[in-house]
Amino acid sequence: MSVTAPQGFRSAGIAVGLKSTGKPDLALVVNDGPERASAVVFTSNRAQANPILWSRKVAQNGQARAVILNSGGANCFTGDFGYETTRLTAEAVAAAIGEPDAERILVCSTGLIGTGDQAFRDKIVHNVPTLAAALAADDTTAPAAILTTDSVEKTVVHTGDGWTIGAMAKGAGMLAPGLATMLVVITTDALLDGEALDRALRRATATSFDRLDSDGCMSTNDQVTLLASGASGVSPDEEAFSDALAAVCDSLAAQLQADAEGASHDIDIEVRGAASPADAVEVGRSVARNNLFKAAIFGNDPNWGRVLAAIGTTDAAFDPYQVDVSFNGVRLCHAGGPDRPVEECDLAPRRTRVEIELFAGDHTATIRTNDLTHDYVHENSAYSS
Amino acid sequence: MSVTAPQGFRSAGIAVGLKSTGKPDLALVVNDGPERASAVVFTSNRAQANPILWSRKVAQNGQARAVILNSGGANCFTGDFGYETTRLTAEAVAAAIGEPDAERILVCSTGLIGTGDQAFRDKIVHNVPTLAAALAADDTTAPAAILTTDSVEKTVVHTGDGWTIGAMAKGAGMLAPGLATMLVVITTDALLDGEALDRALRRATATSFDRLDSDGCMSTNDQVTLLASGASGVSPDEEAFSDALAAVCDSLAAQLQADAEGASHDIDIEVRGAASPADAVEVGRSVARNNLFKAAIFGNDPNWGRVLAAIGTTDAAFDPYQVDVSFNGVRLCHAGGPDRPVEECDLAPRRTRVEIELFAGDHTATIRTNDLTHDYVHENSAYSS
Structure with missing residues (x-):
């Protein structure tokens, strides 16, 4: 029903x-x-x-x-x-x-x-x-x-x-x-x-x-x-x-x-510490739309550098050199620099959680996205033919 | 030298x-x-x-x-x-x-x-x-x-x-x-x-x-x-x-x-008839960044619907139902509707030209982009591992 x-x-x-x-x-x-x-x-x-x-x-x-x-x-x-x-x-x-x-x-x-x-x-x-x-x-x-x-x-x-x-x-x-x-x-x-x-x-x-x-x-x-x-x-x-x-x-x-086409990971990007709800959404979306980040997740690569490169393109309030980034609970980036070794992070499960702490306020938003995979390319290059 | x-x-x-x-x-x-x-x-x-x-x-x-x-x-x-x-x-x-x-x-x-x-x-x-x-x-x-x-x-x-x-x-x-x-x-x-x-x-x-x-x-x-x-x-x-x-x-x-990573098509998106140079660039970029469009080009599919869907997300001045779109010289969309049969268009060559006529002014811009391919996903999912 x-x-x-x-x-x-x-x-x-x-x-x-x-x-x-x-x-x-x-x-x-x-x-x-x-x-x-x-x-x-x-x-x-x-x-x-x-x-x-x-x-x-x-x-x-x-x-x-x-x-x-x-x-x-x-x-x-x-x-x-x-x-x-x-x-x-x-x-x-x-x-x-x-x-x-x-x-x-x-x-x-x-x-x-x-x-x-x-x-x-x-x-x-x-x-x-x-x-x-x-x-x-x-x-x-x-x-x-x-x-x-x-x-x-x-x-x-x-x-x-x-x-x-x-x-x-x-x-x-x-x-x-x-x-x-x-x-x-x-x-x-x-x-x-x-x-x-x-x-x-x-x-x-x-x-x-x-x-x-x-x-x-x-x-x-x-x-x-x-x-x-x-x-x-x-x-x-x-x-x-x-x-x-x-x-x-x-x-x-x-x-x-x-059920997104071709996806192998469901990625929840939680942005915390934003100066406004709009900032939190903008930061999360900039990561969700970054093809290099999405391809990295497909390769089980917790590439926090691509997260920082993505959020650096936004107008949101934050200092890129103060940001923390965690993948599946492991903080890989602290204050804009390397933190825990990437080897500690396991991206094999389909469910993937990326947490971004901006330290610029107390607003939060979670953006849901997927990885960029061979199957996505295949499905969308062959769709109408 | x-x-x-x-x-x-x-x-x-x-x-x-x-x-x-x-x-x-x-x-x-x-x-x-x-x-x-x-x-x-x-x-x-x-x-x-x-x-x-x-x-x-x-x-x-x-x-x-x-x-x-x-x-x-x-x-x-x-x-x-x-x-x-x-x-x-x-x-x-x-x-x-x-x-x-x-x-x-x-x-x-x-x-x-x-x-x-x-x-x-x-x-x-x-x-x-x-x-x-x-x-x-x-x-x-x-x-x-x-x-x-x-x-x-x-x-x-x-x-x-x-x-x-x-x-x-x-x-x-x-x-x-x-x-x-x-x-x-x-x-x-x-x-x-x-x-x-x-x-x-x-x-x-x-x-x-x-x-x-x-x-x-x-x-x-x-x-x-x-x-x-x-x-x-x-x-x-x-x-x-x-x-x-x-x-x-x-x-x-x-x-x-x-020489873009993994690309199989070099796509020049020429926007004409824009109300301003900024509008021309915004419209061209919206198409250049649309993964569905880019995957379609990889599949040699002149998917003009995805072009219109992409430019519909912009704030540029134009009427979506007046737009013409050509692929490699063949006008597939006229006034926001189907024009020539897609079979007339050959996307096999690497060089691809998409022309978008907005009929909203006399400004022009060309955005260069590439298609979204399996090789792109492969190179960028394996880069650091």
């Missing part, structure tokens, strides 16, 4: 031939109410796919009824034809579930940019009735239908005090801030209005997905959707709900990191 | 055991005058190696007499001991060439960060007399002694109207703006004062090395040194000299790009 764990939701996932593998590629999540509150966060990339352009309009009313998601094509940079495909998709869903207003239907697409021709349109629109007929309150097929190069489904369920949150995500590459290359659907039966949902969602994404930076590449199609049915009848304490939502998003971010 | 092509210079390169391969690893270039004007540009990384800290002081007087360069160790993040090593090196050179002031001796180091122990110091300082004894006006050994992972020597000679410019460079990775991972020594027998040299050097590096962004990683040790002997007795037209120096730096930048 994932998005149907909370009361008031049905979902389904089917195969309509968008993926050449024949695997499931079309999913639908419907909020059956009684309430229909929603909040959505979109990619900050200025190059936005047609489903993003459409869904931005839908998101404004804060009352989305359903979200349809396809893998096997991003419908991005496909022009007016592509936008029309998105609109027709939303209309088909509205008709199939008895919703009079197509602008209550969110649309998400993922796959290769530039894919969105007549065949793509037909496979989606013609199969919406079949998809809607498969909707079920105990569905387990939706999470698989949104995957692209992912190797595993990403789901999480959180049980609160009389209310529940369920979620599913896809994403395995092009993971970078604001947001990563991912689609996320989160459902809850808690009774909350759109504004409360929006506050909670923005807080949760800021410290989870926005701090996941697998390869520094920002997607054109990212969308995190939160739908609330109110079916539990319980109005949760807003802070308790916000904390739970943050934990759900954090779990999904960790699952995305663990 | 390279740095000794102009009159008034001697150089030498020898092996002192810093490299485990036994290859040459220590070079010296001496300006014998009659003039001693100099200009130097340094890395903008805030994490700066000890030779950079030392050479910044030397550069202030604008009258450097000589520059000593070692490969096989960066002497960066090696603390006070490392700085003392640099000072002792400069003093040894001053003594060996009869220069009373050690603060006229520039020092450059390249190699692994954190390397700079007693053995490193001894190998350099004890061998300076031997190095000085090898100085010759027809030397050809210096360019090889500054190489690290480079596969070829990088040199260029420009003959002006009665004056000459000679240059040598090293650099094969960690190539990024302001500056790249490289050491460059440029000599001239033109009669120019320090201020004119400085103006010409800053102009030349801004459009050459600063637009070379092989892997987005900025070095801690970069230094571009320009020494003028005045031995030709000719005062060149300043613009003619500046143009010649820009051409010399451009040639070296192209040589560095062509």
Whole structure:
């Protein structure tokens, strides 16, 4: 169970031939109410796919009824034809579930940019009735239908005090801030209005997905959707709900990191002692995006010099000759010079922890990233060919 | 011939055991005058190696007499001991060439960060007399002694109207703006004062090395040194000299790009129609640093969607849905949508040209980069182990 764990939701996932593998590629999540509150966060990339352009309009009313998601094509940079495909998709869903207003239907697409021709349109629109007929309150097929190069489904369920949150995500590459290359659907039966949902969602994404930076590449199609049915009848304490939502998003971010394309290490970069939260994030991100650092981790080389070279490119407040750097708990660099012998540090485990102490304040941030591997190069050089 | 092509210079390169391969690893270039004007540009990384800290002081007087360069160790993040090593090196050179002031001796180091122990110091300082004894006006050994992972020597000679410019460079990775991972020594027998040299050097590096962004990683040790002997007795037209120096730096930048670690494509990204020069550079750099784009080029995949996704992350002025993108002369994207079939584009040749037309103004910039390959990952995951 994932998005149907909370009361008031049905979902389904089917195969309509968008993926050449024949695997499931079309999913639908419907909020059956009684309430229909929603909040959505979109990619900050200025190059936005047609489903993003459409869904931005839908998101404004804060009352989305359903979200349809396809893998096997991003419908991005496909022009007016592509936008029309998105609109027709939303209309088909509205008709199939008895919703009079197509602008209550969110649309998400993922796959290769530039894919969105007549065949793509037909496979989606013609199969919406079949998809809607498969909707079920105990569905387990939706999470698989949104995957692209992912190797595993990403789901999480959180049980609160009389209310529940369920979620599913896809994403395995092009993971970078604001947001990563991912689609996320989160459902809850808690009774909350759109504004409360929006506050909670923005807080949760800021410290989870926005701090996941697998390869520094920002997607054109990212969308995190939160739908609330109110079916539990319980109005949760807003802070308790916000904390739970943050934990759900954090779990999904960790699952995305663990399934990043070609990665052999999941690297958590914890920056401490920063003068501001923004400084902490900037320093962590400069390391997360440094290809030499990432290649070194792939080679099990705790190359602290590359960490210092990376953070030296930032504008954050600190003295490079005061910084401490630890790998997996072994402090290899103290005050900008060598400390413990690198031989004491074991980077063989997949989980890798880099701690950077700036001694410039008391703010902290953790950026999640991955190493740069042969498999990453292979997967991303052969993706569309 | 390279740095000794102009009159008034001697150089030498020898092996002192810093490299485990036994290859040459220590070079010296001496300006014998009659003039001693100099200009130097340094890395903008805030994490700066000890030779950079030392050479910044030397550069202030604008009258450097000589520059000593070692490969096989960066002497960066090696603390006070490392700085003392640099000072002792400069003093040894001053003594060996009869220069009373050690603060006229520039020092450059390249190699692994954190390397700079007693053995490193001894190998350099004890061998300076031997190095000085090898100085010759027809030397050809210096360019090889500054190489690290480079596969070829990088040199260029420009003959002006009665004056000459000679240059040598090293650099094969960690190539990024302001500056790249490289050491460059440029000599001239033109009669120019320090201020004119400085103006010409800053102009030349801004459009050459600063637009070379092989892997987005900025070095801690970069230094571009320009020494003028005045031995030709000719005062060149300043613009003619500046143009010649820009051409010399451009040639070296192209040589560095062509020898980048593990690269299989040299990619020139030409941005046209930008609202400002800064916008043109930002857009070009966003593509040059996009790992998905770089991996696609390695796979001979002209993935224009990744170009648009990359430039969508910038703040430059343009409409993503108006942009044209060409690969090797074939326009694959027009007005933010598909144009010619990708099959028409051949990315097999090493030289790759990506043209991006923003239609937002009349400014242009070309960023040089490389693809992301298995060999890049291999070289940089195994470098220090």
